[in-house]
Amino acid sequence: MSKGSKGAVTRAAGFLAAGVACGLKRSGKRDLALVHCPGGATAAAMFTTNRIVSAAVEIARRHVQSGRICGVVINSGNANACTGQKGINDALTMCRTAARHIGADTHEVLVASTGIIGHPLPIARVKAGIAAAAGELSASAAAGHNFARAIMTTDTRCKEAVKTVRISGKQVTIGGTAKGAGMIGPNMATTISVITTDAAISAGMLKKAMAAAVGESLNRLTVDGHQSTNDTAIVLASGAAENPIIERDCPRYRAFAAALKAVCDDLTRQMALDAEGATRMFKVVVTAAASQAEAARAARAVADYDLVKCAVHGGDPNWGRIICAVGSCGVRLDPQKLACKINNTTVFSKGRPIKFDRAKVSSMIRRQEHTITVHLGVGTHTDFCYGCDLSREYVTINADYHT
Secondary structure (H helix, E strand, C coil), X not given: CCCCCCCHHHCCCCCEEEEECCCCCCCCCCCEEEXXXXXXXEXXXXXXXXXXXXXXHHHHHHHHHXXXXXXXXXXXXXXXXXXXHHHHHHHHHHHHHHHHHHCCCHHHEEEEEECCCCCCCCHHHHXXXXXXXXXXXXXXXXXXXXXXXXXXXXXXXXXEEEXXXXXXXXXXXXXXXXXXXXXXXXCCCCCXXXXXXXXXXXXXXXXXXXXXXXXXXXXXXXXXXXXXXXXXXXXXXXXXXXXXXXXXXXXXXXXXXXXXXXXXXXXHHHHHHCCCCCCCEEEEEEEEECXXXXXXXXXXXXXXXXXXXXXXXXXXXXXXXXXXXXXXXXXXXXXXXXXXXXCCEEEEECCEXXXXXXXXXXXXXXXXXXXXXXXXXXXXXXXXXXXXCCCHHHHHHHHHCCC
């Protein structure tokens, strides 16, 4: 968790939150989260592009179009995915129950779920949990932190981040939390995340800022290359900072968008470092690509490549695996200009290996974070992706997940 960010979702003015246990998790830990904006919030959301989606995603997609959102209810421990009409009914019941407790309409509540796929949601427990959460709603940091704890699954710690920015003389706060440790591949939001802000901003500009922020952060993280059925990223803006409303692309918008991106990037890095079994993360930067799309594809190919991830886990400066990953992903490159660096040390240049201090580079790789740069030699485009190492613990966690 970023320093000073505990209770991030309640740091912006105009928001209350709670997180309780309702019995979805066998561990007895918190598994039902509720955030409420009494004055109503402008909202934007992004969802998984998987063709198979949870019932919560189907309902939230509809409700976010309403323009005014008063609450978000999230359960962990059960994905409510591949559960048929019952799942849809249960997701609607979650919204309806939350709406009744916070004095809103059903369509003014968004819903998200995370956990095991294919299990019917024990809706009676969930309804009781929503009632309990509504009774504990608070603007305190403790309440915000409980919200963050309640959305976790295989995460070992909360991911929370806060950023403040001055806009037209007003202090605007952006605070967010995210869960995500496995089943993460960069093709939408890659996680369940909720971001709150007291900025006054139009729905169109909030959507634009969110798409840009997610595209440069959450969408750039791959843990195992697997896209979830439940990915949901939500941002709510209460307007309580009372800045002049941001309605166009201007310096005020750009200041807000940069702060939102910083929060998303912070959360992304926290997820990479708490990925299932991960001990370190890395950033892959691809330069001199023929197009932006090919730069992104090559960066992801390296970050997703199991042999690269294993080498990172072992602190092995095995540039051959990096070059192999790039060469097999279908992007254009010039073999005679191809080059690779680990941090600032060149390990492969002009299509040939070069001498380098292996012990020194191995030490770099064993740090909490390092950067791999690959030069394709065919264009001017650059892109990046975040990845993490692959350890024995990843297999252990996922072998035991269902049981």
